[in-house]
Amino acid sequence: MKRITVSLLLFLFLVTCSQSDIRHNQDLEDTTYSIVEDKNESVIRLSSLTTFDWEKAFLFSPYSPQEMIEEQLDVDFKDPSDLDMRDDIYLLVFLNKGKVVQYAEIERQDADFSIEGNLTPSNDGINIERY
Known part of the structure; x- marks a missing residue:
């Protein structure tokens, strides 16, 4: 029983440590909020808003389940953010060298967002679709 408890604690420690390197980018959230608020803007360009290294980004829509997020x-x-239970945000997740490095919660603000293909530094546009 003691061996199981120690193993479980070690597992939880390793999982917690691996997630602790992931930064919640609130500056990016604030900037995207301003862009969406400007009715003249129709695209969010991620490369102009990021100052960290990333190779891929994924945009998850409201109600996306945990399993689908990990699969993608x-x-x-x-x-x-418990996106699977929320309809007020999109989740933007950045990967670099096969690891999640940052994420941002993008408020809907009476808008939906879409992408064309995979998000990369050279294909970095998120379309704003207001309603």
């Missing part, structure tokens, strides 16, 4: 990312990632 192809890495273990515990969604910190």
